[in-house]
Amino acid sequence: MGKLSGKVAIVTGAYLVDGGNSIGGATALLLAKEGAKVVAADIVDEPVARLVAKIKSEGGEAVACHVDLRNEDAIKAMIEKAVSEFGGLDILHNNAAALPGPGDRDIVMMEAATWDRAMEITVRGTMLACKYAIPEIIKRGGGAIVNTASGAGVAGDMARTAYGVSKAAVISLTKYAATQYGKQGIRCNAICPGLMLTATAKATITPEVEEMMLKYTLTPRLGTPEDIANIVAFLVSDDASFITGEIIAVDGGIFAHVPSSSESVLIGPAKHGNN
Ligand SMILES: NC(=O)c1ccc[n+]([C@@H]2O[C@H](COP(=O)([O-])OP(=O)(O)OC[C@H]3O[C@@H](n4cnc5c(N)ncnc54)[C@H](O)[C@@H]3O)[C@@H](O)[C@H]2O)c1
Structure with missing residues (x-):
């Protein structure tokens, strides 16, 4: 018996491809391994079907759900699918997002359409998933929501402004959900991944970027989708029953320090302070 036995979970952005996993895919696999019945939801179909087949081949329960997070009726139907297939809903992992493309630049160069897409999919989509999920989770006596944020939502950057x-x-929505529905048994937390070596990241980032990110990450390695899955599985379990409204970095410590300070120490002794 896993620690999520009897629970029903929706994971958005959950799929499997050759060459590694996605964050949502790794999370769906782990939640299913822990006993949850999983609705794997995404705008792409074949990679989701692959994930569902893998979960089933490992003895878990899962169904695929086509959802476009720009479409309110489709989001409502995703929540209804969890109820019609598995009898209710306990867990929502809002992991899908509009990832930053080349058009997502600094403010002066920002195209309004790029901005609108990020707000429509990531903000409005996440809010609407919460809107329709929360009443169903309350019917079960409570449950958990985990939203995927990012270190990019905490600090500024020279580009990727919309993202x-x-x-x-x-992050803000997470705190509002935790505040508004906590007394009805809903916990809502967010995670901020660092650079996670998903199949997509491995295929797109250059060795130079990987080396640079590793330099500023405090652990000896970069992250994997499974690092996020482990934290989501913890946050939605009873082990985390007193944690809500938290924003948890899962980033190998990349946001825990100011790299310029570390480098100045390496270059030469500090010329200030008492020592
Ligand atoms: N990989 C990283 O290094 C990293 C770092 C920080 C945050 N994140 C966050 O982690 C989450 C997962 O990212 P990932 O790296 O696994 O990439 P990903 O491309 O696998 O995840 C994004 C998912 O969102 C889905 N999606 C996009 N538009 C959609 C729409 N309109 N309707 C439904 N689904 C839609 C995509 O199909 C995809 O499955 C995202 O929220 C991302 O912002 C990732």
């Missing part, structure tokens, strides 16, 4: 601001909104 970063959309993730800041997800």
Whole structure:
């Protein structure tokens, strides 16, 4: 018996491809391994079907759900699917997002359409998923929501403005959900991943970027989708029953320090202070 036995979970942005996993895919696999019945939801179909087949081949229960997070009726139908297939809903992992493309630049260069897409998918989509999920989770006597934010929602950057601001909104939404429905048994937390080596990241980032990110990460390695899955599985379990409204960095410590300070110490002894 896993620690999520009897629970029903929706994971958005959950799929499997060759060459590694996605964050949502790794999370769906782990939640299913812990006994949850999983609705794997995404706008792409074949990679989700692959994930569902893998969960079933490992003895778990899962169904695929096509959802476009820009469409309110589709989001409502996703929540209804969990209820019709598995009898209710206990867990929502809002992991899907509009990732930053080349058009997501600094404020002066920002195209309004790029901004609108990030706000529509990441902010409005996450809010609407919460809107329709929360009443169902309350019917079960409570449950947990985990939203995927990002370090980009906490600090500024020279580009990716729409992405970063959309993730800041997800952080705020997390606190509002925790505040408004806590007494009805809903816990809502957000995670801020660092660079996680998903299949997509491995295929797109250059060795130079990987090396640079590793330099500023405090652990000897970069993150994996499974690092996020482990924290989501903890946050939605009873082990985390007194944790809500928290924003948890899962980033190998990259946001725990100011790299310029560390480097100045390496270059030469500090010329200030008492020592
Ligand atoms: N990989 C990282 O290094 C990293 C770092 C920080 C935060 N994150 C966050 O983690 C989450 C997962 O990212 P990932 O790296 O696994 O990438 P990903 O591309 O696998 O995840 C994004 C998912 O959102 C889905 N999606 C996009 N538009 C959609 C829409 N309109 N309707 C439904 N689904 C839609 C995509 O199909 C995809 O499955 C995202 O929220 C991302 O912002 C990732």
